[in-house]
Amino acid sequence: MTPGARSPGRAAAFVRFALRRLAEMAATLLGASFAIFGAMYLAPGNPADFLLSGRAATPAALKALDAHYHLNEPFVEQYLRWLGQMLHGDFGRSIEYRTPVAALLGARLPTTLLLVGMALVMVLVFGLVLGWISAVRGGAVDSTILVATTFAVGTPSFVAAILLQGLFSVELHWFPSGGSGSGPGQLLWHLTLPALALALYLIGLLARVTRSAMLEALDHEHVTVARSRGVPERQVIRRHVFRNSLGTVLTMGGLIVSTLVVCTVLVESAFSVDGIGQLLDLSTTTKDFPVVQAISLIIVALFMGVNLLVDLVHPLVDPRVALGTRSVAG
Amino acid sequence: MSDTAQSDPARLDPARLETVLDIQRLRLRLPRTARPVLDGVDLTVGTRETVALVGESGSGKTLTARSVLRLLPPGATTEGAVLVEGQDVLSMAPRRLRELRSGAVAMVFQDPRAAVNPLRRVGDFLTEGVRLGGGRGRAEATERAAAMLESVGLEPAALRQYPGELSGGMLQRVVIAAALMGGPRLLLADEPTTALDVTTQAEVVALLGQVRQRFGTGLLFVTHDLGLAAAISDRVYVMYGGRIAETGAAADLFSRPRHPYTAALLASTPRLDGPRTRLAAIEGRPPDLRAPLPGCAFAARCPLATALCSEQNPRQLPVAGRADHLVACHHSDRLEGSTLHG
Amino acid sequence: MTADLTTDRAADPATDRTAALVRRPVLTRIRTTHGPLYLACVVFVALITAVALFAPWLAPHDPNAVDLGNALAGPSGIHPLGVDASGRDTLSRLIVGARTSLLGPLGVVLVSTVAGVAVGAAAGWYGGWLDSLLSRSSELALAFPGLLLAILIVSVYGQGLPAPVIALGVAYLPYVSRLTRSLVLAERERPYVEAYQVQGHSGPQILVRHVIPNIAPVVLAQSTINFGYALIDLAGLSFLGLGVPALTPDWGQMVFDGETAIQQGYPLSAVLPCAAIVLTVVAFNVVGEHWADRVARRESHE
Numbered sequence: 001m002t003p004g005a006r007s008p009g010r011a012a013a014f015v016r017f018a019l020r021r022l023a024e025m026a027a028t029l030l031g032a033s034f035a036i037f038g039a040m041y042l043a044p045g046n047p048a049d050f051l052l053s054g055r056a057a058t059p060a061a062l063k064a065l066d067a068h069y070h071l072n073e074p075f076v077e078q079y080l081r082w083l084g085q086m087l088h089g090d091f092g093r094s095i096e097y098r099t100p101v102a103a104l105l106g107a108r109l110p111t112t113l114l115l116v117g118m119a120l121v122m123v124l125v126f127g128l129v130l131g132w133i134s135a136v137r138g139g140a141v142d143s144t145i146l147v148a149t150t151f152a153v154g155t156p157s158f159v160a161a162i163l164l165q166g167l168f169s170v171e172l173h174w175f176p177s178g179g180s181g182s183g184p185g186q187l188l189w190h191l192t193l194p195a196l197a198l199a200l201y202l203i204g205l206l207a208r209v210t211r212s213a214m215l216e217a218l219d220h221e222h223v224t225v226a227r228s229r230g231v232p233e234r235q236v237i238r239r240h241v242f243r244n245s246l247g248t249v250l251t252m253g254g255l256i257v258s259t260l261v262v263c264t265v266l267v268e269s270a271f272s273v274d275g276i277g278q279l280l281d282l283s284t285t286t287k288d289f290p291v292v293q294a295i296s297l298i299i300v301a302l303f304m305g306v307n308l309l310v311d312l313v314h315p316l317v318d319p320r321v322a323l324g325t326r327s328v329a330g
Numbered sequence: 331m332s333d334t335a336q337s338d339p340a341r342l343d344p345a346r347l348e349t350v351l352d353i354q355r356l357r358l359r360l361p362r363t364a365r366p367v368l369d370g371v372d373l374t375v376g377t378r379e380t381v382a383l384v385g386e387s388g389s390g391k392t393l394t395a396r397s398v399l400r401l402l403p404p405g406a407t408t409e410g411a412v413l414v415e416g417q418d419v420l421s422m423a424p425r426r427l428r429e430l431r432s433g434a435v436a437m438v439f440q441d442p443r444a445a446v447n448p449l450r451r452v453g454d455f456l457t458e459g460v461r462l463g464g465g466r467g468r469a470e471a472t473e474r475a476a477a478m479l480e481s482v483g484l485e486p487a488a489l490r491q492y493p494g495e496l497s498g499g500m501l502q503r504v505v506i507a508a509a510l511m512g513g514p515r516l517l518l519a520d521e522p523t524t525a526l527d528v529t530t531q532a533e534v535v536a537l538l539g540q541v542r543q544r545f546g547t548g549l550l551f552v553t554h555d556l557g558l559a560a561a562i563s564d565r566v567y568v569m570y571g572g573r574i575a576e577t578g579a580a581a582d583l584f585s586r587p588r589h590p591y592t593a594a595l596l597a598s599t600p601r602l603d604g605p606r607t608r609l610a611a612i613e614g615r616p617p618d619l620r621a622p623l624p625g626c627a628f629a630a631r632c633p634l635a636t637a638l639c640s641e642q643n644p645r646q647l648p649v650a651g652r653a654d655h656l657v658a659c660h661h662s663d664r665l666e667g668s669t670l671h672g
Numbered sequence: 673m674t675a676d677l678t679t680d681r682a683a684d685p686a687t688d689r690t691a692a693l694v695r696r697p698v699l700t701r702i703r704t705t706h707g708p709l710y711l712a713c714v715v716f717v718a719l720i721t722a723v724a725l726f727a728p729w730l731a732p733h734d735p736n737a738v739d740l741g742n743a744l745a746g747p748s749g750i751h752p753l754g755v756d757a758s759g760r761d762t763l764s765r766l767i768v769g770a771r772t773s774l775l776g777p778l779g780v781v782l783v784s785t786v787a788g789v790a791v792g793a794a795a796g797w798y799g800g801w802l803d804s805l806l807s808r809s810s811e812l813a814l815a816f817p818g819l820l821l822a823i824l825i826v827s828v829y830g831q832g833l834p835a836p837v838i839a840l841g842v843a844y845l846p847y848v849s850r851l852t853r854s855l856v857l858a859e860r861e862r863p864y865v866e867a868y869q870v871q872g873h874s875g876p877q878i879l880v881r882h883v884i885p886n887i888a889p890v891v892l893a894q895s896t897i898n899f900g901y902a903l904i905d906l907a908g909l910s911f912l913g914l915g916v917p918a919l920t921p922d923w924g925q926m927v928f929d930g931e932t933a934i935q936q937g938y939p940l941s942a943v944l945p946c947a948a949i950v951l952t953v954v955a956f957n958v959v960g961e962h963w964a965d966r967v968a969r970r971e972s973h974e
Contacts (some may be wrong), residue, residue, distance in 0.1 A: 028811065028812060028815050029815075031812045031815075032812065032815045032816065035812070035816075036824065039824055039825070039827075039828050040828065042825075042828050042829070043828045043829065050828070147709075150954055150957070150958065151950060151954055153953075153954075153957065154900070154949075154950045154951070154953035154954035154957060155950050155953075156904040156907060156908055156949065156953075157908070158907075158908050158911045158924075158927060159907075159927060159946045159949055159950060162927055162930065162931055162934060162942055162946060163943070163946055165931070165934060165935075166934040166939045166942065166943065170934055170935055170937060170939075171939075177935060258817045259817065261817075262817045262819045262820050263819070263908075265819070265823065265908075265912065266908050266911060266912065269911075269912055270911075270931065280823065281912050281914075283827070284823055284826060284827040284912075284914055285912075285913065285914070287827060287830075289827060289828075292823070292824065292827045296820060296823075296824055299817070299820055300815050300816060300820070303815060303817065304815060
């Protein structure tokens with residue numbers, strides 16, 4: 001603990017740290033993109049055969065392939081050219097649909113964003129609240145929530161999707177069982193069940209993590225001190241128990257977002273929602289590799305980006321955290 | 331240790347002062363124990379008095395102090411009364427209790443690093459009691475916080491800092507300043523110097539003395555350190571096994587102890603002056619809470635113990651000639667006439 | 673507050689080995705007062721493993737026998753759990769499906785544990801440039817959520833279990849290797865290691881004969897929990913039609929088949945495989961957590 005760290009020094013250290021993490025992220029992205037690019041060489045035979053996968057090898061098709069992959073050049077050059085194009089937003093052409101991948105993605109992106117957004121809100125609200133209640137109330141309430149979250153964490157998103165569909169859609173007719181409706185109001189209603197299916201597992205996880213962090217924080221002396229000074233109990237919990245647990249919760253941010261995004265593949269398929277997840281499923285089945293590559297790269301980049309954000313925000317939430325360490329204790 | 335306490339003009343005859351704290355026959359039971367963890371504690375503190383509560387760990391001294399703020403362990407049941415300025419803390423309504431906690435009574439805790447939330451600024455810590463418990467406005471509270479910081483010798487700039495940026499001694503001063511925020515009439519200090527190094531200990535003790543003088547508060551000083559208690563307090567309570575073993579004026583107790591436990595404690599305190607002797611530790615351990623204790627709590631370790639001691643719990647009786655010196659021992663007369671070099 | 677806080681706080685006072693466990697959010701500890709829950713889960717794990725092992729002898733009917741005339745019938749004497757949309761006996765499919773549904777995750781756990789321990793132990797023991805190299809490379813795998821890597825591989829190799837199993841094994845490897853590495857780092861400081869070195873045993877010998885067996889309980893506890901994750905991921909793949917080949921009974925596949933059944937108002941053939949998946953994952957999680965807990969507590973008592 002350095003007494004009286006000066007502000008200019010702290011800001012400079014922060015900038016240095018941010019730059020270093022950015023560089024690390026770039027390096028990892030580079031490695032990941034290499035893996036994503038190189039995957040097509042894993043298949044037996046030559047890449048062009050694999051990419052076409054039984055479709056007609058027309059001159060037009062081959063030309064389209066070449067424009068994106070430059071298959072006649074040396075391997076490293078291929079990769080660099082491909083990477084350069086990706087970075088510029090040129091994601092190539094879908095072999096199946098013969099349209100630019102970027103256009104395909106763009107059309108579906110809003111739906112998936114909305115779905116993930118809704119799910120994220122559900123995860124944060126239900127997860128934090130359930131964890132709080134569980135930690136503070138204890139007793140039977142705690143046991144009930146604990147059992148419920150145990151099962152939530154054992155429920156994959158596609159199972160949740162099917163069960164929710166069965167109960168709330170087919171049986172009770174409260175929600176539609178698929179599609180994305182027409183118009184924004186309909187969209188929200190259509191996406192409610194999918195968002196819940198996406199969120200369920202993570203709600204259970206976040207509730208447990210929050211509960212555990214808050215239980216630990218409840219033991220700390222400064223909580224008793226606050227009570228001893230007349231601070232009302234709810235404020236004590238909010239300002240000293242919950243607040244001190246946020247650091248731990250924050251470190252889960254990357255996992256939560258990446259799980260949400262990846263699981264859209266399952267949920268959108270189950271509910272026939274025309275988002276990016278469904279596209280990934282379709283293009284994997286039809287071996288439309290450029291699409292698979294593009295979506296994979298985006299997901300990885302998103303994951304890294306969120307992790308970076310978490311790392312940068314963490315010192316703000318917990319001033320004790322030295323820049324660069326992800327401490328567990330709240 | 332300096333002898334400023336001897337010449338302290340604030341050390342007046344307790345009988346003429348107002349009583350700010352009056353603990354009457356306090357009994358505290360915890361679940362799954364065979365005997366009460368506090369067993370009939372009587373204790374008073376007057377305004378402007380410094381009273382020391384001395385005992386080893388497990389004696390119940392911290393619990394006694396915490397009960398004044400009704401900071402009881404979960405599941406605890408109580409008998410008796412803890413009167414602060416005439417009102418019983420144990421049966422107070424919650425709102426009145428909050429007022430008391432944010433005003434009349436304040437506690438200085440042992441480990442400042444643990445007592446202050448490391449994620450919130452010092453200013454937040456100082457003002458939260460009077461703002462959230464006492465309903466004062468933010469501006470008013472911040473002003474007062476700055477004033478309190480100055481009275482403990484710190485810069486108001488510390489308000490914006492995080493606890494991690496302050497040293498242990500500075501942080502303990504912050505804790506003391508925070509205790510003063512509500513204008514308390516009674517300060518409870520729970521081993522406030524144990525977590526600090528010796529130099530800082532002296533500073534903190536001096537500070538507490540100044541504070542007491544300046545603001546006219548009563549001080550209940552809980553400690554295991556006899557030397558410290560002797561130096562700063564007017565009166566002393568010695569506690570063992572959840573019961574008060576002996577109580578009296580500080581000088582009296584330490585020069586002429588009447589309870590074998592007090593005598594043993596004194597004998598085991600290392601001294602810098604005088605001949606070097608073997609460090610005499612007290613054999614044995616404090617009594618287990620899971621066993622009932624019909625007799626004297628100290629009987630198992632007491633060199634003067636007889637069969638009577640294991641059967642009958644001695645009552646507190648005044649020592650011959652001194653009405654304010656009480657001792658709970660069947661055989662305290664055996665110690666009469668012996669003095670320890672004080 | 674009646675929570676048994678010792679179990680909930682077991683992670684922190686112990687060495688940083690359990691801190692490494694938390695990086696992959698290990699589900700927080702269930703209190704030991706849930707003794708009966710733990711026992712029930714152990715029994716279930718044993719039961720389901722037995723079912724998977726003896727599946728061909730246990731299944732009353734051929735799981736692939738189609739009988740369209742009897743589609744979506746409810747439970748009856750011949751078909752205790754009913755039939756699915758193609759008239760196939762649900763009970764038989766569940767039993768035979770247990771094989772593939774459990775075999776896949778087992779493969780994932782084997783790959784990730786063996787490779788992860790090898791990588792982590794080498795990195796932790798030898799340190800230096802080897803450590804940097806191994807750690808950096810395994811960090812790369814961390815960039816890929818498991819399911820994504822599996823999907824990527826399946827898009828190259830098509831349907832079939834071996835490819836995604838290896839892909840998931842690679843995706844989980846860094847969690848195992850990081851845990852192993854920090855455990856090995858801690859073990860290396862222990863006196864018995866130096867004692868063996870002085871006696872002339874070589875590094876790899878000590879590592880394999882003594883260090884790894886000592887850290888095995890913690891690693892195995894984590895692997896048991898990873899089993900649950902792998903089950904979820906693989907079943908999801910099968911649900912998408914990207915995992916097991918089309919005609920193999922598999923719980924994930926059964927959930928997919930059951931979707932039409934649900935929409936026609938006959939939920940049983942969908943709900944049952946869902947229940948099978950959830951119960952199995954929960955059971956493995958509880959058992960794994962309990963072991964991890966016990967090991968952590970044993971450490972903090974040493």
